[in-house]
Amino acid sequence: MLKLSTKLTKTVFFSGIIALSSVVSAQDVQYGISPPEVNAQTYILMDYNSGAILASLNPDQRQYPASLTKMMTSYVVGQALKQGKIHNSDMVTIGESAWGRNFPDSSKMFLNLNQQVSVADLNKGVIIVSGNDACVALAEHISGTVLNFVDSMNKYVQQFGLKNTNFTTPHGLDDPNQYSSARDMAIIGAHIIRDLPEEYKIYAEKEFTFNKIKQPNRNGLLWDKSMKVDGMKTGHTSQAGYNLAASATNPSNMRLISVVMGVSTYKGREVESKKLLQWGFANFETLKTLDANKEISAQPVYYGDESSVKLGVLLDSFITVPKGKQAEVKARYELDNKYLQAPLAKGQVVGKVIYQLDGKDIAIVNLQVMQEVKEGGFFGNAWDWLVLTIKSLF
Template sequence: MLKIRQKLFQLGVSALFISSTVYADDTIEFNKGIPKLQAKSYVLMDYNSGQVLASLNPDQRHYPASLTKMMTSYVIGSALKQGYISNDDKVVVSENAWGAKFPGSSKMFLNLNQKVSVADLNRGIIIASGNDACVAMAEHISGTQKEFINVMNQYVKKFGLKNTHFATVHGLDDPNQYSSAYDMAIIGSRIIRDLPEEYKIYSEKEFTFNKIKQNNRNGLLWDKSMNVDGMKTGHTDEAGYNLVASANNANTRLISVVMGVPTYKGRETESKKLLKWGFANFETFKPLQAGKSIAEQSVYYGDKNKVHLGSFTDSYITIPKGKQSQLKARYELEGKVLKAPLVKGQVVGKVIYQLAGKDIASANLQVMEDVMESNILGQAWDWGVLTVKGLFN
């Protein structure tokens, strides 16, 4: 029964994948006046719009260290959401997951053959950054670490990450394991969006197990100058100090990633600089509301003459503060005209946002209702109309 569950879970990877309908355009200059950071690479991303507000070497490959545990956490959270495992499941700690196997590195301090709940192990991964807990959960879900890593890399592919590959479940350095600041921002955003119950754990400041209390290593959770509610730290000698952090302010949520910072406290200092700069200089709003029609367009060869166009998902856009009144929008169809049949939700074009004369973002334009083909007479009439129009184009 366990093997059946494991196979089904691996096949179910695609079930939670949702593609974004908002696309940022790199033609606008967002990162003027950005503070200088001591990091080998960094990214500041708006969570809702996906717009990268500032970056340095965003696609450069680095050892992710314990940032790896974010993908481990995603796999666990997905398994919980899909019902393949439950928080009350008891996991028996194997020889591989025994805390003694990880001397000198972060761990939950698991004892050999100890029975531990999934809920505790999950917190041991996210809060205490336990390498031992990662192995225990990998074996519980997939049977072996190798099979669990395969699932992690399936998600890498589904998320479209170009500079990430996992070779461990915990993040200890491996020559075949790497990620980038941009890819880590995407993984962070997917946890927040897809797995809100999983993300809540990232805000917890401490975790006690086996009478050992460990604080969350993300020191920004204690910073009262901004509302940081996640995410994850990482460090090895090769990786340096890494931190993915997320904070929200009014209607804006930002995700920062710093990699290769030289000091422990520096990763917090540099992340804070990025987040504060982002909140001070940008704002995010929702110009396109899910389910709301924005235009009515003629349609040919159909049982209707007009069709409503809009979007079935909210779209967000991030712009410099004070520029909202200057924002313009237009929509463009993929073809010259719309022709039946059309299916509700079908993408037929794009809404394009423009600022200072430059296209800065776009969103999919969708048909809001079905349009069936008309009868022969109706189609003949529309053919004639289009033929006449073609003479004047």
Template sequence: MKSKFKLSFALLALAICSSASAEMAFPIPAIPQLDAEAYILIDAKSGEILAQYNAEQQRDPASLTKMMTSYVVGQALQSGRIKNDDMVVVSKDAWATGNPVLKGSSLMFLEVGKTVSVSDLNKGIIIQSGNDACIAMAEHVAGSQGAFVNLMNDYAKKIGLNHTHFETVHGLDAPGQYTTAKDMAYLGQALIRDLPEEYSIYKEKEFTYTLSKPQLNRNGLLWDTTLNVDGIKTGHTNAAGYNLVASAVDGNTRLISAVLGGRTFKGREEESKKLLVWGFRFFETANPVKAGTPVTTETIWYGDQNKIQLGAVNGAFITVPKGRAADVQVEYKIDDYIYAPITKGNAVGKMQFLLDGKVINEQPLVALQDIEETGFFGGVWDWICLQCHKLFS
């Protein structure tokens, strides 16, 4: 989830553009023009939006739906509810010949009554974009497609995808099914952040099920030697157009692009590449506060300890112009006196990140440890000390 304290990229750009030009290596050019109905580019670590157009326009997700199917499967694997070596019996609904809905769509080519492993089905979903594999996996995880769709929508709410609703496990057009470029980018961020083992499959370029010819991953950017792309997912239906959510890494920076409503199969790759190249050329991710490293140590009242360390549990990431990461300064403000008991992660104030003296980002300042309440006599003594402190300060 994105922090409520984070400032928009527009404020970042305003702060940078108003700085002395001598402090900039070169100005940041305009966002490239793309031939697509909607798009967005985000920094995967900071969550900041670098570019967007119609990013909250309601769109048909097509096979981008499989990112959420994969997210649910990944959660089931991570929790131990299912295992990679589980064997799944293919039902008639997951058999293209027996289910007219699947006719002419992308398939893993499952056969009714045969058994296939969860591991193979997962690759069939991610690499082959198999609609039949989605059905078989949904039935194994949740008992039915309907129950699995409910899980998809529940996870969408938890992740914060406020403009997305699923009606199918595979993404074929259906009334009431919709998403946005913005939601798909943040779904990609959740996959990368929450389920690294599941996400590692997305970079695989081909998969062979049975002895037939291997099927190639539809994400052509995986073969692009000028970008370090390791995911994520393509999608296409007549209603949706050509969709692609892509992610690439350059040093400490990971970007995620979502291009929806592209004109052609290759066009969605070309437009996605324009966004990613622009982003990497002019921006980088700064990590001014490391995970678990205190920004400050402050007094805590009524606790079984007198001092508490404050910072960011998972570290703080912000997006800055290329070459400026080392120039970021950190200031903090505490809301009030800090009282025990307190739980690790509880916010007690905010951190401000400054570049050229201007605030470009704010994030919560949180407790880095649990501190329990002290006993009766310790509490009495702290009360006396606190009254004196308030009186003289």
């Protein structure tokens, strides 16, 4: 672990908050390592654990998401399963709106009218073979109507802090009011991996057979033996071009997420994604810098029922650095206020851990209170007031 120096000054806040973890990125850090030429309208490469953006082009540009939309559909389904609102064994009766005939010339799992299909099969139909019909069937089963289901999708958009995403369908067929960005899709992908590991396992499955029709997963990188790709999702419409969100790990357990959107060819989206992933693994490494629930510092607390409080992080903290630079990383922590005052809630952010490389801030992690501190009694508070009053004079 890196040794922390202390600087008790007010923290400077940087732009680019990453909602996935406790990391707050100073910016999409530039390390002077040129990314590969990527033939896409927009793309991004993100380190899953740290949230660091290693390379990007127009990452916040709004695009037609096509079937990348199904990643959010899958998230809503996965959460409904996790919360026990639905079960994999539930049988769904296929109605007119989910009938496969309603989706000519588009991807489907070939559902028949009035057929009884399990939630488990429908979920595989969404993720593995990108079935538009399966999306409608699950949406109606979970929320009663497609409109209500889309509302749930957009509630997660708000919850994740996505700035350039709005869904109007669960399947992603083009709609002028439906859009997303490479950055937002990478964040959705990271939430699936982190929040719904059982759901994410389905993304690695290479084929699915239903109604005696065998279909392959359209993510061709699952077959690529030069990398360990275990997800995620393809998408294509005439307006969107070819999209691909992909995730892969290396032997060091580094995980990267790439998103390319608006590629001109079916195979091209795999080629461009592979360029990004291989470049990321070749040039960077992920460092675990702070352990969850391990004390970094103990600080005095005033007006509380405790005289001191332990500070640290409630989740493991990671940063991303160029390979071979680990020994050169420096870290310090800063408190938002010179003196901590009760009440303090567990998890409350009271400062920042700041990482530097070559004199530049490369990552900032929220410093949190590790246990609750309630307000103290009258006499203790009076004494603390006196102490702080005297300290303020010097």
